[in-house]
Amino acid sequence: xxxxxxxxxxxxxxTMVLTACGKxxxxxxxLNVWSFTNEIQxxxxxxxxxxxxxxxxxxxxxxxxxxxxxxxxxxLGTDQVPDVIALEAAFVKxxxxxxxxxxxxxxxxxxxxxxxxxxxxxxxxxxxxLKGLSYQATPGALFYxxxxxxxxxxxxxxxxxxxxxxxMDKYLAAAAVVKEKSAGDTFMxxxxxxxxxxxxxxxxNPWIVDGTLTVDPMVNKLIETAKAFRDNGYxxxxxxxxxxxxxxxxxxxxxxxxxxxxxxxxxxxTWGLPYVLAPHAAxxxxxxxxxxxxxxxxxxxxxxxxxxxxxxxKDSKNLKLAKEFIRFCTLDETNLTNWATGVYTNAxxxxxxxxxxxGQAQAAGDFxxxxxxxxxxxxxxxxxxxxxxxxxxxxxxxxxxxxxxxxARLMQGSDDxxxxxxxxxxxxxxxxxxxxxxxxxTWKDAVHNEFPELKIP
Amino acid sequence: xxxxxxxxxxxxxxxxxxFIIGFMIFGLYPVLNTLWLSFTNxxxxxxxxxxxxxxxxxxxxxxxxxxxxxKNTWLLWLxxxxxxxxxxxxxxxxxxxxxxxxxxVGIWRVIFYxxxxxxxxxxAALFFSLFSxxxxxxxxxxxxxxxxxxxxxxxDRTVMRALVVFIQWWLWFGQxxxxxxxxxxxxxxxxxxxxxxxxxxGWQMFRFITLPLIKPVMIYVLVTSLVGGMQMFDIPYLLTxxxxxxxxxxxxxxxxxxxxxxxxxxxxxxxSSVGMMVxxxxxFVALLIFYLLRDKDAAKASKKVNGGKDNA
Numbered sequence: 001x002x003x004x005x006x007x008x009x010x011x012x013x014x015t016m017v018l019t020a021c022g023k024x025x026x027x028x029x030x031l032n033v034w035s036f037t038n039e040i041q042x043x044x045x046x047x048x049x050x051x052x053x054x055x056x057x058x059x060x061x062x063x064x065x066x067x068x069x070x071x072x073x074x075x076l077g078t079d080q081v082p083d084v085i086a087l088e089a090a091f092v093k094x095x096x097x098x099x100x101x102x103x104x105x106x107x108x109x110x111x112x113x114x115x116x117x118x119x120x121x122x123x124x125x126x127x128x129x130l131k132g133l134s135y136q137a138t139p140g141a142l143f144y145x146x147x148x149x150x151x152x153x154x155x156x157x158x159x160x161x162x163x164x165x166x167x168m169d170k171y172l173a174a175a176a177v178v179k180e181k182s183a184g185d186t187f188m189x190x191x192x193x194x195x196x197x198x199x200x201x202x203x204x205n206p207w208i209v210d211g212t213l214t215v216d217p218m219v220n221k222l223i224e225t226a227k228a229f230r231d232n233g234y235x236x237x238x239x240x241x242x243x244x245x246x247x248x249x250x251x252x253x254x255x256x257x258x259x260x261x262x263x264x265x266x267x268x269x270t271w272g273l274p275y276v277l278a279p280h281a282a283x284x285x286x287x288x289x290x291x292x293x294x295x296x297x298x299x300x301x302x303x304x305x306x307x308x309x310x311x312x313x314k315d316s317k318n319l320k321l322a323k324e325f326i327r328f329c330t331l332d333e334t335n336l337t338n339w340a341t342g343v344y345t346n347a348x349x350x351x352x353x354x355x356x357x358x359g360q361a362q363a364a365g366d367f368x369x370x371x372x373x374x375x376x377x378x379x380x381x382x383x384x385x386x387x388x389x390x391x392x393x394x395x396x397x398x399x400x401x402x403x404x405x406x407x408a409r410l411m412q413g414s415d416d417x418x419x420x421x422x423x424x425x426x427x428x429x430x431x432x433x434x435x436x437x438x439x440x441x442t443w444k445d446a447v448h449n450e451f452p453e454l455k456i457p
Numbered sequence: 458x459x460x461x462x463x464x465x466x467x468x469x470x471x472x473x474x475x476f477i478i479g480f481m482i483f484g485l486y487p488v489l490n491t492l493w494l495s496f497t498n499x500x501x502x503x504x505x506x507x508x509x510x511x512x513x514x515x516x517x518x519x520x521x522x523x524x525x526x527x528k529n530t531w532l533l534w535l536x537x538x539x540x541x542x543x544x545x546x547x548x549x550x551x552x553x554x555x556x557x558x559x560x561x562v563g564i565w566r567v568i569f570y571x572x573x574x575x576x577x578x579x580x581a582a583l584f585f586s587l588f589s590x591x592x593x594x595x596x597x598x599x600x601x602x603x604x605x606x607x608x609x610x611x612x613d614r615t616v617m618r619a620l621v622v623f624i625q626w627w628l629w630f631g632q633x634x635x636x637x638x639x640x641x642x643x644x645x646x647x648x649x650x651x652x653x654x655x656x657x658x659g660w661q662m663f664r665f666i667t668l669p670l671i672k673p674v675m676i677y678v679l680v681t682s683l684v685g686g687m688q689m690f691d692i693p694y695l696l697t698x699x700x701x702x703x704x705x706x707x708x709x710x711x712x713x714x715x716x717x718x719x720x721x722x723x724x725x726x727x728x729s730s731v732g733m734m735v736x737x738x739x740x741f742v743a744l745l746i747f748y749l750l751r752d753k754d755a756a757k758a759s760k761k762v763n764g765g766k767d768n769a
Contacts, residue, residue, distance in 0.1 A: 066719055070719060073502065076502065094721060237609065243586065243591060244589065244590060244591040253591065256591070256598075256606060256607035257599055257600070257606070258596075258600055413721065416721075417721045420700075423698070423702075424698070424702040424704060424705075427703070428703060433704070434704075442704070445522065446700075449522050449716070449717075450716075450720045450721060451720075451721065452516060452724070
C-alpha cells in the first residue's frame with residue numbers, strides 16, 4: 001500500500017509540473033515597464049488597446065528614499081533587467097550617459113513630426129545619441145499672489161509683473177519693496193531653495209569639464225543672492241516640501257511669535273500647479289483658501305524642474321516593441337492629446353482592462369512635450385479648473401510661453417549629487433556658523449566623497 | 458554495542474546541520490563576500506571590477522568624513538547607552554526589590570517597553586515636526602517668553618545630536634529594563650537575606666551580590682547594545698536629510714556606508730570597506746567586553762581542578 005501511494009503522489013506532482021510548461025501557445029508578448037509613479041500605467045493601458053497582442057507588465061517602485069534607483073541599479077547587467085524604464089530628471093542623465101540604454105534614432109523622424117521642445121530631447125541625448133524621450137515638458141514658472149501684488153506693486157497683471165520681476169536683480173529689488181510695504185509680515189519667497197533651480201539652469205559651463213569640477217559664476221551669484229535674501233529677511237526660512245512651505249500656500253503660516261505671515265511667490269514647474277499648489281491652496285481646517293488669488297509668469301530666469309523620461313534597456317529582449325511603446329507614449333499625437341485633455345478617465349481605461357485600479361484616471365492639464373499638440377489644445381484650457389485657480393489665466397498658454405527658452409544642454413548625470421551636496425554647507429553659511437571659505441571646502445569634500453576620481457581644484 | 462552508541466552520537470551532527478548550513482549561506486557568505494568586495498573597486502553602474510587591495514581602506518582613513526562618522530557613532534552610542542544602562546539598572550533594582558514591593562510592576566514594564574514598538578520612521582517624523590522652525594516647540598517657547606525668537610533647531614548640531622541620543626535612549630530603555638529584571642529575579646532571595654543578616658546596606662548588596670550574579674546578562678546587554686550602536690542608522694538617517702546634516706553632526710558609520718552605496722555610481726567596493734571597518738571595530742570591542750567580564754573565579758577553579766588532576 002505504501003509503495004502505491006508513493007508512486008501516485010509522484011505521478012500527480014509530475015503532471016502538475018508538466019501542465020505548467022504547456023501554456024506557450026496563444027500567449028501575449030510581455031513588455032516589462034518599470035516606473036516610480038502610476039502615471040505611465042495609464043498610457044500602458046491605452047497602449048494595450050491599440051496593441052491587443054501585448055501584455056504590459058507594469059512595476060511601480062516609489063522613489064521617496066531612492067528605492068527605485070537602488071532596485072534599478074541592482075538589475076543592471078543581469079537578466080532581470082526591465083524592457084522600458086522611467087527616469088526622473090534627478091537621475092535621467094546618469095543613465096543616458098551610461099551604456100545601458102538603447103539608441104532611439106529610429107524615432108528621430110517622429111520627434112521632428114511632433115516638434116518636441118528642444119530641452120526635452122537635449123536631456124535624453126548624450127554624445128549625439130538619442131536615448132531618452134519624454135511625454136511631458138516641465139518648464140518652470142513663478143506663481144505670485146494677485147492680492148499681494150495689487151497691494152505692493154499696484155498691479156496684478158502678468159504682463160506688468162513680468163516686467164517688474166524680469167531678472168534676478170529686479171527680483172531682489174522687488175523683495176525689498178515687499179518687505180517694506182508689509183512691515184516684514186510678507187516674505188518674497190519661502191526659502192532660498194526655491195530659486196536654486198533658476199541659477200543652476202542658467203549656467204554657462206557644466207559642472208564637470210574634462211574631469212575637473214568647475215564652478216560657474218552663476219553659482220557664486222546664487223550664494224550672494226541667497227545671503228542677501230537671508231540677511232535682509234526676504235525669505236521665510238520655510239524649507240521646501242516641509243510644513244511651513246505648504247502652509248504659506250494657504251496663508252496658514254504663523255510665525256513663532258504668533259503673527260500670521262504670508263509668502264508672495266513660489267517657483268514651481270508644470271506639475272507644481274495641479275499637484276502641489278492647487279491641493280494646498282486650501283488650509284487643512286478648510287477655513288481659508290487662496291484659490292483664484294494666484295497668477296503665473298515666466299519669472300526672472302527660465303528653468304526646468306523634474307519630468308519623467310522613458311528609455312529602452314539595451315539588454316531587453318523586445319527592443320522593437322519597447323521602442324514602439326516609447327513612440328506611443330511620447331510622440332503619438334493621439335495619445336498625447338488624450339493624455340493632456342483628460343480623455344483617459346476611469347471608465348475609458350476600465351473598458352480596455354477591467355482590472356484597472358481605481359483612481360488611475362489622468363486629469364487634464366499635464367504639459368506635453370510636443371509643440372504640435374500644445375498649440376492644438378491650449379485654447380481648450382481657457383475655462384478649465386486650473387484657469388479658475390489662476391484667476392482666469394490660461395496656465396497651459398503661460399507654460400507654452402516659458403517652454404521654448406529653457407535649455408538643458410549642460411545637464412550632466414552628476415549634477416544632482418553635486419548640487420545636493422551644496423544644501424547643507426550653504427545652510428550653515430547662511431546661518432552664520434561657517435565662513436564662505438569653509439563652506440566651499442566642505443562642499444568640495446562632500447563632492448570628493450561622492451566622486452573619488454573627480455579632480456577638484 | 459559500541460557501534461550503535463557511536464552511530465547515535467552522529468545523530469547530533471545531523472540535527473544541527475540544517476542550522477549550520479543556513480548560517481553559512483545567510484550569515485557567513487555575506488560577510489566573506491563583503492570582505493572580497495572591500496578589496497575591489499566594484500560599482501553598480503559599471504560591469505568590470507578590479508582587485509585593488511587596500512586602496513579602499515587607504516582612501517577611507519584619509520577621508521575626513523569617515524573619521525567624523527566613527528567619532529559620531531561612538532559619541533552617540535556612549536551618550537545614549539551609559540544613561541540608558543544606569544537608569545535601567547536603577548529601575549530594575551527598584552522593581553525587583555523585595556523590600557520596596559512596588560505595585561503594578563507589570564504595567565510599568567509595559568509602559569516603558571511601548572516606545573520600542575514604534576517604527577523609527579514614525580518617531581523621526583514626529584520629532585522632526587516638533588522641532589521644525591514653524592513647529593510646536595518654537596511656538597510654545599516663544600509665546601511663553603522663554604526665548605525671544607524662534608531657533609532653527611534642525612540646523613543646530615548640539616540639538617540634533619541630543620535628539621538622536623534622546624530618541625535612542627527612549628526607544629531602547631524598556632528593552633534593557635526587561636532583560637535586567639529577568640536577570641535580577643533569577644537571583645535567589647536567600648542570598649540577599651543572608652547579606653541583610655550580615656548588616657549589608659542597599660548599595661553593598663547591589664555591588665557585591667547583584668552585579669556579579671548578573672554578569673552573563675550584562676555581557677549580553679553590552680554586546681547587543683554595542684552592535685546596535687555601531688550600526689546606528691534609522692534614526693539619524695530619517696531625522697534630517699539622510700546625509701548626517703547639519704554639518705555631518707549626526708553622520709554615523711552606516712549612513713556613510715549607505716551614502717557610498719547610493720552614490721551616483723554606486724560604489725559598493727568603498728561601501729564594503731566601511732562595513733568591514735565596522736565589523737573589525739565591533740568584534741574587537743566585543744571580545745574586549747568578553748575578556749573584561751569573564752568569570753575569573755570559574756577560570757581559577759577549573760585551573761585548580763586540572764592542576765590537581767595532573768599532580769595526582
